[in-house]
Amino acid sequence: MTGTTGEADFAWMRQALDEARRASERDEVPVGAVLVGPEGRAFADHNRTREASDPTAHAEMRVIRAAAERSGDWRLLDHTLYVTLEPCAMCAGAIVLARIPRVVFAAPDPKAGMCGSLENLVQDARLNHRVELVAGLLEEASAELLRGFFVARRGGRDGGAAGVSGGTDAP
Amino acid sequence: MTGTTGEADFAWMRQALDEARRASERDEVPVGAVLVGPEGRAFADHNRTREASDPTAHAEMRVIRAAAERSGDWRLLDHTLYVTLEPCAMCAGAIVLARIPRVVFAAPDPKAGMCGSLENLVQDARLNHRVELVAGLLEEASAELLRGFFVARRGGRDGGAAGVSGGTDAP
Numbered sequence: 001m002t003g004t005t006g007e008a009d010f011a012w013m014r015q016a017l018d019e020a021r022r023a024s025e026r027d028e029v030p031v032g033a034v035l036v037g038p039e040g041r042a043f044a045d046h047n048r049t050r051e052a053s054d055p056t057a058h059a060e061m062r063v064i065r066a067a068a069e070r071s072g073d074w075r076l077l078d079h080t081l082y083v084t085l086e087p088c089a090m091c092a093g094a095i096v097l098a099r100i101p102r103v104v105f106a107a108p109d110p111k112a113g114m115c116g117s118l119e120n121l122v123q124d125a126r127l128n129h130r131v132e133l134v135a136g137l138l139e140e141a142s143a144e145l146l147r148g149f150f151v152a153r154r155g156g157r158d159g160g161a162a163g164v165s166g167g168t169d170a171p
Numbered sequence: 172m173t174g175t176t177g178e179a180d181f182a183w184m185r186q187a188l189d190e191a192r193r194a195s196e197r198d199e200v201p202v203g204a205v206l207v208g209p210e211g212r213a214f215a216d217h218n219r220t221r222e223a224s225d226p227t228a229h230a231e232m233r234v235i236r237a238a239a240e241r242s243g244d245w246r247l248l249d250h251t252l253y254v255t256l257e258p259c260a261m262c263a264g265a266i267v268l269a270r271i272p273r274v275v276f277a278a279p280d281p282k283a284g285m286c287g288s289l290e291n292l293v294q295d296a297r298l299n300h301r302v303e304l305v306a307g308l309l310e311e312a313s314a315e316l317l318r319g320f321f322v323a324r325r326g327g328r329d330g331g332a333a334g335v336s337g338g339t340d341a342p
């Protein structure tokens with residue numbers, strides 16, 4: 001794990017993992033997110049790309065949109081985003097646009113992760129916002145959920161191979 | 172301009188520019204997009220980040236979500252996306268997730284563009300989808316709209332300096 005964490009971080013990530021489990025129960029790729037704002041106000045949701053027929057309905061996007069709508073401000077200063085899988089390009093870009101100052105993720109995504117795996121868009125000095133990043137918090141719990149999901153989807157054909165998000169055609 | 176185009180491309184981009192003008196009239200950063208699907212079915216919209224208090228409400232995201240919702244499929248195969256400004260990381264990521272096969276943009280964005288300026292995420296061989304890209308179609312018309320918008324917003328202080336999207340705090 002990289003980055004500095006406290007007990008509260010573990011508690012929020014466990015809530016994000018609960019969201020990921022809910023996604024799995026609905027046959028969605030099991031990724032969950034919690035966006036925690038000032039005074040502990042939190043928005044929790046999970047990946048809903050299938051349910052909503054929306055390629056942009058990743059867990060991170062859903063909590064960012066919910067928090068911005070509630071606050072009436074597109075800047076999510078003083079927020080921390082907890083997510084069970086390393087954000088992709090879309091979500092990393094949204095994190096930068098929303099000026100979220102801190103991101104904590106569980107499992108890395110070697111196939112599409114843009115917070116250190118393929119690129120690091122949330123700490124890119126060329127963009128107008130940089131994020132404090134914690135990687136790998138409760139990584140194993142998240143990776144196990146993802147592995148189990150893809151093994152079940154493939155009927156056990158090739159479970160355990162490749163990365164946690166590998167081989168799926170899901171968005 | 173790079174990439175192969177036909178007359179229809181110019182017509183669709185002119186429609187995207189009309190959307191950008193509508194954004195400007197509403198004090199939104201003037202970016203417009205048109206997503207054209209099979210049989211000429213098209214979704215047109217503009218940047219609405221202020222109106223919706225939503226940092227993810229870029230023009231591209233709005234037409235992608237609208238088209239996916241209408242079709243009931245998150246894969247937007249056989250679609251071309253026309254947009255007046257080079258897509259950012261978020262929008263480039265969404266384009267890849269939605270499997271859009273062709274993107275045509277007008278003005279490059281040297282500050283945040285991820286389709287050739289800072290990176291090229293829509294033609295990244297490590298991701299599971301690559302896009303045919305046309306850059307610079309009706310570039311001047313779009314750049315002029317953006318310059319005019321930022322000059323007006325700054326009261327003419329430093330208009331004409333830096334890139335078209337430079338210096339704004341808008342998402």
